[in-house]
Amino acid sequence: MRLASTGYTIELPEWVADELADVDEVIDDRVERMRLVHRLADRNWREGNGGPFAALVAETATGRIVSVGVNVVLASGISSAHAEVTALGTAQRAVGTWDLGAAGLPAHELVVNWRPCVQCYGATLWSGVRTLVVAGSGPELEEITTFDEGPMREDWAAQFVARGIEVVDGVLRDEALEVYRAYRAAVDADGLTVYNARTGA
Numbered sequence: 001m002r003l004a005s006t007g008y009t010i011e012l013p014e015w016v017a018d019e020l021a022d023v024d025e026v027i028d029d030r031v032e033r034m035r036l037v038h039r040l041a042d043r044n045w046r047e048g049n050g051g052p053f054a055a056l057v058a059e060t061a062t063g064r065i066v067s068v069g070v071n072v073v074l075a076s077g078i079s080s081a082h083a084e085v086t087a088l089g090t091a092q093r094a095v096g097t098w099d100l101g102a103a104g105l106p107a108h109e110l111v112v113n114w115r116p117c118v119q120c121y122g123a124t125l126w127s128g129v130r131t132l133v134v135a136g137s138g139p140e141l142e143e144i145t146t147f148d149e150g151p152m153r154e155d156w157a158a159q160f161v162a163r164g165i166e167v168v169d170g171v172l173r174d175e176a177l178e179v180y181r182a183y184r185a186a187v188d189a190d191g192l193t194v195y196n197a198r199t200g201a
């Protein structure tokens, strides 16, 4: 047989570089790191790349931004191209290892505009980050956006902690909901694609 494809790449959209042009390489306040994530998430859906989701990886102690990620499922045609996967992968490329918690590296944190979905829950566990920072974790994301986050465990946060990953919840929560509500309003008005792959299954 002859394979139709032997690989794929997940690329950040070009507008991300423009959006970061006025952003310092170091953002020492965690709240401000989340504010940047919200900004990227809001622009991402408006640009048509994917859902209203963004993430970044930073060095926890210094606040140096190592990578950012946005959801590029629509732009890439790859169902796993969520913001967390994109941010973690580009961070690992930047640092040069699959383990962001490797000996000799500064501790890294993943900052996301909501609790990860079931896929990104696993991706975060395997990434080596020492801290997960989320804007919120309740049912509001699914209720507002109608995205399916999958069968998450009730004890998802405790599972992170049991593996040495601190969880910080509730950072700029209301601002996250504002992004989701704006997205939902556009979906209702314009019929934007909410790309849940299992729709109709």
Ligand SMILES: [Zn+2]
Pocket: 082, 083, 084, 116, 117, 118, 119, 120, 121
């Ligand atoms: Zn995800």
